[in-house]
Amino acid sequence: MSKKSIRRYDRPAGGWDALRNVAKHLLEQDVPVHGAKTLLSANQPDGFDCPGCAWPDRDHTSTFEFCENGAKAVAAEATKHRATPGLFAKYSVAELARYSDHWLEDQGRLTHPMRYDAASDHYLPVSWDEAFALVASHLNALPSPDEAIFYTSGRTSNEAAFLYQLFVREFGTNNFPDCSNMCHEPSGTGMTPQIGVGKGTVSLHDFELADAIFIFGQNPGTNHPRMLGELRRASKRGAAIVSFNPLRERGLERFADPQDKLEMLSGGSTRISSDYFQLRIGGDLAAVKGIIKHVLEADEQARRDGGARVVDVDFITRHTTGFAAFAADVADEAWGTIEAESGLSQEQLRRAGDIYLSAGSVICCWGMGITQHKHSVATIQMLVNLLLLRGNLGRPGAGACPVRGHSNVQGDRTMGIYERPAPALLDRLEQVFGFEPPREHGFDTVGAIEAMLDGRGKVFFAMGGNFATATPDTEATHRALRNCDLTVHVATKLNRSHLVHGRQALILPCLGRTEIDVQETGPQAVTVEDSMSMVHLSAGINAPASTDLLSEPAIVARLAQATLGARSKVPWQWLVADYDRIRDRIADVFDDFHDFNARVRVPGGFRLTNTAGERRWNTASGRAAFITHAVPTDLPVHRARASRGQPVFTLTTVRSHDQYNTTIYGLDDRYRGVFGERRVLFANADDIAALGLQAGDRVDLESLCDDGVQRRARGFLLVEYDIPRGCLAAYYPETNALVPLSSFADQARTPTSKSIPVVVSAHDPAAAKPGEAPRDITIAVHD
Template sequence: MSKKTIQVYDRPAGGWGALKSVAQQIFEQGIPAKGARTLLSANQPDGFDCPGCAWPDKDHTSTFEFCENGAKAVAAESTARRATPELISQHTVAYLAAQPDFWLENLGRLTQPMQYDPASDRYQTVSWEQAFELVAERLNALPSPNDAIFYTSGRASNEAAFLYQLFVREFGTNNFPDCSNMCHEPSGFAMRESVGIGKGTVLLSDFHVAEAIFIFGQNPGTNHPRMLGELREASKRGAAIVSFNPLRERGLEKFQDPQSTIEMIADKATSISSSYHQVKIGGDLAAVKGIIKCTLEADQAAQAAGKPRVIDVDFIAEHTANFDAFAADVLAEPWDVIVTESGLTREQIQRSADIYMKAKSVIACWGMGITQHKHSVATIQMIVNMLLLRGNIGRPGAGPCPVRGHSNVQGDRTMGIYEKPSPAFLDRLGQVFDFTPPRENGYDTVGAIGAMLAEPNKVFFALGGNFATATPDTDATHKALRNCALTVHVTTKLNRSHLVHGREALILPCLGRTEIDMQETGPQAVSVEDSMSMVHLSSGINAPASKHLLSEPMIVARLAAATLKNRSKTPWMSLVADYDRIRDKIAMVLDDFADFNNRVKVPGGFHLRNTASERVWNTATKKANFKAHRVPTDLPIHRAREKHGRQVFNLSTTRSHDQYNTTIYGMNDRYRGVFGERRVLFINKEDIEQLGMKAGSWVDIESLGEDGVHREAKRFMLVEYNIPRGCLASYFPETNNLVPLSSFADFARTPTSKSIPVLLTPHQAKETASAVH
């Protein structure tokens, strides 16, 4: 483990630091030769799709097409370490639960199915047949199918997700909480109302011609490192890159491309952001509305002077609705409100607007720094409003670009992993598979936790993921899971969720993305959909970590066959004998996947139709809709400060650089200068002084939820950082317990993990000695 230090990181993102980190990760996992060979197959036509993020593949002919965090994900999956039943059963679950997540991750790959034994408080080996029969028996004994909850991780393939939703709907429920509910749900909701489709409209090629790229609430250097290559090229050809983020993030400042021999040998880097604006946490809506206000005021001035219009009046007239009411709302918004709530000066906003108005093509990107707020839907619709104002949707180099996380989180939703399915989808699914799908909407993530809390004895089944750690309100979530009669997890490694279990529990180990999936008709490929709606194949190259592993499609099929038995007409085992058969069924249900097998086998795959990119608006008005929203001044942070005073901080959870979602690969956050410690709190220097403390002091964090529940996270070290006053940042999952289950995005119900009102108090225990420099 690294020595605990805090030090300023003044190197660019990427570069030699990234290569060193990749080499170290491969070596530590005990796979120096195989690891290098495996990495060279990542994101290649005849290889596997990286199990990390959903950023699209650029060039399959490049020497390598992976990034630092993708390499960590691949190395972790390809590790030589094995978490055998013999190893796991040496320890009680109580002992395992007391270990840090990093320790659990490093036990290695699970090798056999295991069942919890309450008498010994240990997991013991169980056969696959016994496991499937147990789940089937418990599911069929439930009073209602709606008493079962089926979670999905964004790493599941299209084929696994399609079979999974089919099985669950044949079983009789739409209870599909999934990781989308905790990340980009607001993006889908907001964009469907605004432009008629919940996906981004841009392709990777649009980044090559965009004149300006606006980035909101995103840290690509850690979360989507391959995106930095596109931003580097855009910057070098002169495109303006305007970033809005409370924290100064190294990846948005400078990047040294490990694939550029010149940059690496000369030790030079490329500047990324031409403008960097540190909005207050949650201030993006105000900032974007300010840009729009500047644009409308400039348009009024141009009209008065008889000059060309600033806004695209022809596009607005032909393709949009509600413009007049929207423009009136923007012009009526007071500048002092915009400035106060954004945390930017009027001059900063004007400079951003000037860049926007000058550019003939603009892309707007955003991440979870936008989606995990109470007003996230309104913020995204304001970003789309900005694009509509000058016709920046449906032409080259322009459009909205929500940058999603897990490698197939978008594809899972396309395949039907959704608690509120459309009637048209259910009609077609029922027609193709000859059954009557349930029509009642199911639980999302927040609803599922609430239901498990209120109604014990449910069955919780997770196709991947780490539900107990990814979710908000940790104490409540853990209690909900322990209320269950049975918890089942399909997984590659041991994680926290397996240790927060129901009365009965199973762990079902599956193949990883990097491994050969051998079925009756030979080796199989699965398909995934990236953030830009490209669908392509993924084929593992490594031998499975254990002969006992099953693929996710096989696990779903065998579970369905055991549970549904004579009441299902679906040929489950035939479908998983050859995944082409699954894809043929997908093509029968989803029109956009017509001729699926032939199209996906072309190198690079195919692009799903995006109606908004064609300027076809599938909205109620059959137009793109301008959506008016006032700048919010009555959010939880406002109310907390009214009640408790200005000493209330606004806390945003974030990832470290040695982390992907809930997986902890190491204890360092290189770009932020944190080494060997995760219980840190990034804070402005002046705020530290006002608290009467110093960098390195330890504090407790109290959440000011509005539900009357006391929530506290103890012993966090203050780290001086370039962040606006009144704002804090800290890692999740360590601070997930501070997010109330009842605090979520309007309309989309995403937990508000990026805006938590908190108070800080000195930690009373004896402070741990720490080397802080």
């Protein structure tokens, strides 16, 4: 374990440190030999898809494309560590709950299905038949199918997700909260009515052609490391890369490609961002509107001068609606408001606008730094407005690029994991499978927590993920789960959610992406869809961690058979015996998957149709839409500042570099200079001084909400960081407790985890809970 310290990190992202860190994680998981072999099989035609992020591969037929955090994910899954029944015999649930998330993860792969025994407070082994019978008995005893909740993680394959939604809908509900509800829901919600698709419109080839790449609310060095390869190539050929981020992030500054021998031997690196704008947290909408205002002012000047227009008049006339009203709204927005809310000067925004104007083709990328705000949907629609101005949709080198997280989060939604299904999907399911699917919309993630809290949700079934840790308002979420009659988690490793259980509980261990999946007809492959709509095969190469593991499709099929029995119209066991059969049924339901089995076996797979990428607008008007939004000036943080006499900050939650979503691989955050510690609070040096504190002090945080609930997180180490005044950053899940369940994005209902109004006070040791006590740490001030 790393020595606890805070020290400046000046080296580029990637490079030798990345290689050393991969080696360290392989050794920690006792997989130095077969782990390396496993890594070389990632994202290959005869190998498995990386279980990490959804960034696509340049070429599935090429050699292994290095990714530090993908390597950590592979090492964690291929570990030799085992969480056997002996672990659960040794520790009660109460004892396990006292350990950190990192310790729980480090216990290794789950090997047997386990049932919670309330009398002993231990998980005990249970047979698969007994486990399925227990779930079926609870489900069939419910007065209404809508009292069951079925959560889905973004690591679930297309085949498992398709069977899962089929089972749940035949059971009779659309209660499908999923990880999209907590991350990129605003992307689909904003883009679908505006351009007719809820996915990104670009391919990797477009990154080779773009003249400028604008990046908002994203830290690719930690969250999507393979993206740095594309950005590096774009930078080397002279493309402008314009980053908007409150924090200075190493991956957006410089990158040393571990596969570039010259760069590695010389100690060199490549500049990533040509321009870096440190806006205020939540100031992206104002910043983008400022860029648009500059573009429209330049266009108006060109008109007055009789020069060539700088907006694409032909594209706007032929392909869009609402431009006149939109332009008038932008003209009415005052520069003073834009500057105050963005935290950027008019000069900086005009500089960004000039880069946009000088670029022939522009890609706009964004991540969860955009999607977890109250005004997320409006911000995304403003980004699309920016692209529409100069026809930067539906042509080479240009388009929208929401960069999604987990490897198949986009595929799950494509397969029908959605609480608000389209009537056309339900019609097709009825046509293909002969049962009448439910039509009433179900619970999203926030709605599911509310339903469990008030007793409307009695059974919670999670296909992967770590619901108790990933969700907002930790105390409320934990109460909700404990209020259930039954909680069930399909998982590869032990996590916090297994310890926050209902009156009865099951842990069902499944195969990982790296493992060989053998069914009745032989070894199987699954498919996934990446962030750019490419669908490809994934087949494991490692022996299963235990002979008692089942694949996710097999778990769904056996659960469906146990629950629905003879009344089901779906041949569950026949389908799961050969995954080609599942893919044939997917093709029957989704036209875009025609000839699925043939097309997916072409090396690299195939790309799904993207109508907006072809300038076909599947919208109400048949055109893309300019949508107006005022710069918000009455957000929760504005109201909190107006009502409090003390300084109110905006807190954003972030990942550390040794973390993927809620999975904690280690306690270091190398690029931000944090080692051996997670309870840290990044703050501007002047803000620290103004509070009468200094770097190295411990502080407590209280979030501000008008619901009357007091939410606190204690014992955070103050770390000076290059972040705008009034802004703070801390890791999640440690700060999820500060996010009110009632605070979510307009229209999309994602938690506002990136814009939490908080006040800061000196740490009160007397109020600290276990694990929150101050600890000695070495501080080297960031300058």
